[in-house]
Amino acid sequence: MIDATVELTIDGQALSVPAGTTVLAAARQLGIDIPTLCHDPELTNPGSCRLCVVEIEVATAGGMMKMRNLPPSCVTAVSPGMVVRTGTEAVVEARRTVLELLLANHPKDCLRCERTGRCKLQTYAYEYGADFPLPGSALDGERRHDPLDDGNPFIRRDMNKCVLCGKCVRVCAEVQGRHVLDYVKRGFATTVGPAFERPLGESDCVFCGSCVALCPTGALVDKTKAGKGRPWDVRRKVRTTCPYCGTGCNFDLEVVGRPGAGEPGREEVIGVASASDGPVNGRHLCVKGRFGLSFIHHPDRLRRPLVKKEGRFVETSWEEAIALVAERFQAIRADHGGDAFGVLASAKATNEDNYLINRFARAVLGTNNIDHCARLCHASTVAGLAAAFGSGAMTNPIGDIAKSDFLLVIGSNTTESHPVLAQKLLQAIGRGTPCVVIDPRQTELAAAATNHLAIRPGGDLALLNALAHVIIAEGLSNQAFIEERTEGFAELQAAVADCTPEWAAPIAGIAPEVIRETARRYAKAERASIFYTMGITQKRTGSHNVMAIANLALLTGHIGKEGSGVNPLRGQNNVQGACDMGALPNVFPGYQPVTDPAVRAKFAGAWGVASADLAEQPGFTVGEMLEAARSGSLKAMLIVGENPVLSDPDSSHVVEALQQLECLVAVDIFLSETAQLAHVVLPACTFAEKEGTFTNTERRVQRVRQAIEPIGESRPDWRIMADLAAALGRPFDLEDPAAVMAEIARLTPSYGGVSHERIDRDGGLCWPCLSPEHPGTPRLHVDRFTRGKGRFHGVHYLPPAEATDGDYPLVLSTGRRLFHYHTGTMSRRTGLETIYPEEHLEMHPGDAAACGLVDGDWVCLSTRRGAIALPVRLTESILAGTVFTSFHFAEAAVNKLTIGVVDPVAKIPELKVCACRVERVEPPEGYRPPAGKRALV
Template identity: 85%
Template sequence: MKQGSAQALTNDKTKVQPEAQTKDQANLENVALTIDGQSISVPAGTTVLAAARQLGIDIPTLCHDPELTNPGSCRLCVVEIEVPTAGGMMKMRNLPPSCVTAVSPGMVVRTRTETVVQARRTVLELLLANHPKDCLRCERAGSCRLQAYAYEYGADFPVAGSALDGERRRDPVDDSNPFIRRDMNKCVLCGKCVRVCAEIQGRHVLDYAHRGFATTVAPAFEKPLGDSDCVFCGSCVALCPTGALTEKTKAGKGRPWDVRRKVRTTCPYCGTGCNFDLEVIRRPIAGEPEEVIGVASAVDAPVNGRHLCVKGRFGLSFIHHPERLRRPLVKKEGRFVETSWEEALNVVAERFQAIQSDCGGDAFGVLASAKATNEENYLINRFARGVLGTNNIDHCARLCHASTVAGLAAAFGSGAMTNPIADIAKSDFLLVIGSNTTESHPVLAQKLLQAIGRGTPCVVIDPRKTELAAAATEHLAIRPGGDLALLNALAHVIIAEGLQDRRFIEERTEGFEELQAAVVACSPEWAASLTGIAPEVIRETARRYARAERASIFYTMGITQKRTGTHNVMAIANLALLTGHIGKEGSGVNPLRGQNNVQGACDMGALPNVFPGYQPVGDAAVRAKFAADWGLDTAELPAKAGLTVGEMLEAALVGELKAMLIVGENPVLSDPDSAHVVEALQRLDFLVAVDIFLSETAQLADVVLPACSFAEKEGTFTNTERRVQRVRQAIDPVGQSRPDWRIVVDLAAALGRPFDLADPAAVMAEIARLTPSYAGISHDRLDREGGLCWPCPATDHPGTPRLHVERFTRGKGRFHAVHYLPPAEAPDEEYPLVLSTGRRLFHYHTGTMSRRTELEAIYPEEHLEMHPDNAAHLGLTDGDWVRLSTRRGAISLPVRLTEGIIAGTVFTSFHFSEAAVNALTNSAVDPVAKIPELKVCACSVEIVDPPSGYLPPVGKRVLV
């Protein structure tokens, strides 16, 4: 039966473009036709399948997907079609597949005739002829499209020994990774996995192998998936119509019919803002709590559609991890003791009141959280200012995009991403600098890779040859610390060659002469010695950017985590102002926010100098507004800007800061010179930590209050494009944990300053009342309409996807003359190399969440990237253990040799406490934004023996 199966039908190579690309055909003439007696007019080029779906007519498909090209191979979507001939007669076409057949004038389509139904039944029976007979045990039972269509069309497995009873495959099941189980015996060769990997992800990990009955889908050289270049985004699983691809993380936790509900929410990892549905089950054991078993793709998710990264799809099991904090902890005689909420809150209130009485409000420091919701960060801001009486409030934006907030605010009047993610598809030129986008923002990187695949020129500027750099039109391997020299040289070329947009400069900017004078000496030849980039390459990059009709700049912490971070950002803004690539679609300056709600935490006033909405604490009218709403006297709100997180730690070291409240932050691992951080926290009289796990920072606390994860609370996150989106509670709080918003409300009440707020929706109403950019946003509206991009000043305002369209927030855009300054530390004889840090795809931030999931199995330890030339000089080979040292300390870890990093530099991440690289990084700061120079410091490397009993992890992924 090898040649009789429906697998033989996959040889048809007819293809059309994705359905999504055939809808936007407004300039084409419409075509009128009839489908099942219903008349419809659609643009020429529309497929019969797409036209039928517009009428609500269901046609079965296995190989078709609206986002992908169509092979028309499964033939399940066949229909009867009659078309008019020149003589006026109707001519019958022989059951063509509707997914690749374009409409034509006067066409008559019938989708459910007996002939059509019988043809579909035959196709299904041919597929079943070779399919395993294990439906009762299959993980996809209940959600398998082949199973559903077999039921609908009355198809069944052929009788044993009959003419249709075909040979079954006996391929081994691929269980080589923690996430995806591949059973190619159940594959119907629809090809969706191959196409989504190539066309959406841009990675081409899967393809067809062999011919005829032996045809299968496999990675290159038929390697196991765990040994391939797969990044485990899971899009292939989401699109697979059968049990050929299933999620191992859900195996044994429940069948599709066990899912009690799906709850739409927003991802808790990076700032891209992906939506998905949490799948919630309750086990049949009486009294057992509900459980989140995984996620389901959300077709209508505004940012990501059905597509996620490995963390969003497979990295959520931390929700139910046994190490979750379930009860409050109070440290007694140096050891934590579980206690009641009443006792824990009383201990905090008593100590806080005593410190406040003795030392005043400025003896406190508060760290808010980029992991917490907008509502929670707003309340933390209100608690710090209105209850404790201090502006000493900050959060991790100080370590990532504080320089963006300062630099873009000075240039444009707003320190946020100017354009929506969707504008990537509308750009004519992409400039990515200091951003490892494919690992830090994987779903957003899909959009960049898709644009590159369509032919959009892209230049990536990075010391490492990241995946995006390898795919780009041009990779400029810049020396660490050379960013400002390069940016000024680009401005020099644009002005020197007359490529600037003179009309835009004249009408919408100020300070051009100041910039012109500042960059006159910044020639490409001057910059070449500082950047390592050839002068002609610099010139060509400037020309490409300036001459493009619509050009976009994307950057992250490779730009901001420098002592010149604010000036780097201003230099990027200069380029956009010079060329007019701002305030229009497909353009803009786009800082990619790191954590899920770091944008929202800034918006909500988790900064020492501003109230929510970036309203200055020094403005008396602003203080009066907030004081009146909070039931305070204006004098009770301090007017002086508070301390940044680095300044708080310095104040703690000298005894000026007595107590801290740290909510969801882990500065022991995330801040520079972490030994210094530990010493500062230990000098405090009293430390309170609010977290979901006993992090390295929480271990130093006097009281630890157990918080809820994102799956256990209501609220909103604001993503990198300023899109405010809902977070919805899927399960009850784990143990006795409480959401951060309630913890803050309880603390305020315990301190005698109760907040009259019943739930997060009421908090958002207060935010809208006091924050002009959020004035039109409410939970009810977000539930009805989906996400809204601020500024959204009124309830009938649609939101603002693009900033600065007609005027800049500050009026006119401001050029800034910024001058090159070398890094705070330069290599020398003792420390001859440059250390840079960053992120890895399979983990996030300090690993608090990601290292308590299946992600840990595939990336269980960190390594140090080094160029082979440097390794040869030191006598190192791949996998050797080394001691990495700076002027602040040393750590040990294995080395990984790669030509993807420039000689003279080394790189590692800050996710692993066992290799806590931030014990080594430099705490020198940008004088404007006070952001530390985490990306550049001098270091040395020497070989050491591995730890006693060390064995290299099996299956470790290395993406270099």
């Protein structure tokens, strides 16, 4: 039997470590530095570089015996009584020899190498006195002359500087799960590269940059930082949270001074450095987080307020702009009252920003007409999960993916929408965890999964009810859990009694036996997790779809424990926080209802207004605001960081509505398609220019920290709201975002223990965090549901609102692309545009043949609401009868075509399903396909 712990001595220091620990890990526990090139704590150990060699004596029956040669410490396990010496003359000489062998085939360009100062080979050569071989010496021989791979915008590959440590190969395979890189050729000619030695830009690389982060030399460098500063030029690194998707990755912004560049003396964010202690992502990022931040300094940034005069924008001062907005708002309020206003908050802004936008709408303008983009993505999650569990949020932390025995992913293109979270899913699949992906497209995750169920668009509720039917009919439900912790089971049982797999099969397009097997695997797993996004929510049955998912968790007891739960993945960086902060028409911060007199009295007292000043009834959703604007009853809108002209359905009507307003004020970092329609545009700061917090998809509240001074005269959103409030006679008297969070904590029970000071000290906190001593709640509903008992709901299948016919025979669905984000205002002002410069329409080859189309043809995509033109890309990864494109590109504004029919509960539009047709057209005059464009299909 192996002892649980092993005692040994390293450099005269005794210690005890768990059996199986490597000598390297044991030495590091003592603070003893052993050099390594190929080792990484997250990856498998090849023991190939031999730089970590040590002298070891091991206990034998005859006494102590020195191990032959010098074993590598990274792959040598400790043994009882082992004596290790890490710095003997033989060890030092062996390490020096290894370094000199590496330098013998290394370029002599350290003075101009981008890695200088961060190159481990350089550092170790200095420490051990190793140098390039002298001319004519035994080591002065042939050198490699591999071509430079410099044809992509992000990563420069110079394999002449590669030491064959293999970290890039292993991180790509073991962490990213993509296997893009491997060893090529043999012997002296061995190098590392993509298959068939193609350039990186022509491979399947997704440019996550993990290989760059781990490379110990200048073989892989970040091109976006090239020429902007050496390590010693970086004035500071500022830890912050990514401004893209809701995963909530942390990284350090690297700031250098750039005298004479643009604005004299201006500091510049030159890029990011990932850190191993990021609570969600560790060192790993996606292409947007690592390489997509150059929008911060883009020349298109709004730098001064703009006022539209005679149809044209002119720059003005903040004083004039604020005074003009206040004058117009006061006049409209005097003539029409508070409900003549509509406010759109922002999922891209901080919690503190959104809280003050909420306070401005309710306490200054006197309206509950406040909403934001959650209405277009997860409003049905908030409604459906709140009805079932009492809380409309992700129930389990991202780390629980590794603890699941079964993964069910439905309506989520996770690898493109949440790439770092998808790593966790791919890693689990790689370890053998069964995973079923339900999606009309064979996404990357679907291709890697145990099973891909290619569901017909709109068949989700039929399938979910059929899964519930099987679990009940086959006695697979957790009766003890149902009896102890739920209510309404009889209602569900009656609702799904006739929802057999045979009934669901023609609706969902999935064979009955496959439905049965999926239900069995989910129900029989000890710990099963469900993940979903907008493929579930953006339907007229979105709330019922979410309730049906909750039914499955309640039936099986896969809720309230690790490795399980119902996990809606939030699409934008702070869409969870914007909801938490009351950027919804029916609730104050913390989901406290506006209809409750006691709640109104609490907020009125804190905000220095009378309870009567706060509207009693829920306000308009974004869709209702736009309808009211079209009809003339809504007179003014304040839109902060939202772009409904591209993001909302039937967007031609959105433009008509906004043009009817007497006063439209836009707060943004760029002149978006929506801001172009405004009467006044106020320049906001990016995340890099302000303080605050974001709340990620797992309810983790994390810090956003200011790295640079605001660009031009831009201001953070919270200050813009404070300035407007003061101009309208109701000042906020909050001096900074930390004070705003303190007010949030006083008024919002779930954030009661959250403060900037505490997050700075302890790291992110998952709400509910009820007091300064509360540890936060990574996992919801452990002992009881927020509402008391979990509630089953009998929900019934409804077909999509719009059916196909002879004129519109195909189904259009929309979604996201890996290389872009939302309406492209940020991502299309970075190098990401080079990799993915235009949009296309995915179409099945069979459908294309029926339309007389070939790959690359330009087509007119039309619905009953309009038409757009774009090139077509043929792929068998999409279900026949359906077509797909994204909403990132204004040139192919697909939301001109989508339908405005909404879920009656959550008022979310049915963006995922509408009838369409596709016809060949001539490409635009002078059009040439972008060079190197990827068709990621």
